Amino acid sequence: MTVTTTPHLNFRGDARAALEKYHDVFGGRLVVVTNADASSVETPSEAQQVKYGQVVVENGFQIMAYDVPASVPYDQGEKSLFVSVRGDSADEISELWGRLAEGSTVLADLGPSAFSPLYGMVEDAFGVVWVLDVAVAYDAA
Template structure:
């Protein structure tokens, strides 16, 4: 049996733009089904909003997203979650960082830290906070 944990991000009307941006960064397959596609239009103005969306990269990256209907209360919050992207390659993390920083606010520059050869944090243009780092083995002794 295999278990996969995938962040499912909630947006208010801009899930498609977010998914397209993440696809441009991570590559892979983009799926974006609208309320109209899934026959679940409650409010005509929201017919083209995303009911189910995901990006699945060939490198193992996965994220899901949808647009919270205006009939449902929604507050993204300031730091409701962090999406962590880890690799064993500083080169890969640096490349992804360069793409994710476009339109983002840097919280912590990508740089060596006490626990990683490369660690950085940013908030993208969609309000999602990303943490990127090089994963290293932790010595518990």
Template sequence: MSVTTTTHLNFRGDARAALEFYRSVFGGELAVITYQDAQSVQDPSEAEQVMWGQVIADNGFHVMAYDVPVRLDYDQGEKSCFVSVRGETVEEITAFWERLTEGSTVVQPLGPSGWAPAYGMLKDRFGVVWVLDVVGDYAG
């Protein structure tokens, strides 16, 4: 059983540029999936924006990022990051989810998604937004 936490940064149209900059600073590999790649375009202007991206380096640096869709509220100072918890099994993530939901507001119920066997998002009673998912292969 292995769990990792990663800072997940939120942008409105600047995620790719930010990830490219962080890669230039810390090194590592850049991975980006656009809304178009994931067949999840709801606004044509967002097709090439980042639905999921990360920079991960051998030196231990790891950051994730995405472009918040225009249909969702976004305030750079208020919702600038999530805490991402990634586990290896649905059972493992479900157990964490059940404990974190106490006093929380569920943003996206935990369940299967197009990119993971389980994915969910909640805002805990302290105002921290958590994204929990299970390691999965992208089939895009």
């Protein structure tokens, strides 16, 4: 049996735009199912909002998102989560950083840190905080 953990991001009307941005950054396959597609329209103005969406990349990257209906209380909060993207190549992380940082607010410049040869943090236009770094082996002492 295999278990996969996938971040699932909640939005209020921005899920499609966020998923399209992440698809542009990471590539892979984009799936978007609207409330209309799923025959679950509660409010006509929300018919084209995302009921289920995901980006899945062959290298293992996955992210899911949907639009929280107006009938459900929602508060994204501050620093409610970080999405961590780890790679084993500085070139790969640098390339992803360049695409993800476009249109985002840089919270920590991409560069060496005490725990990684390359680390950076951005908050994208959708309020999601992304941490990118090069993975290193740790001694579990």
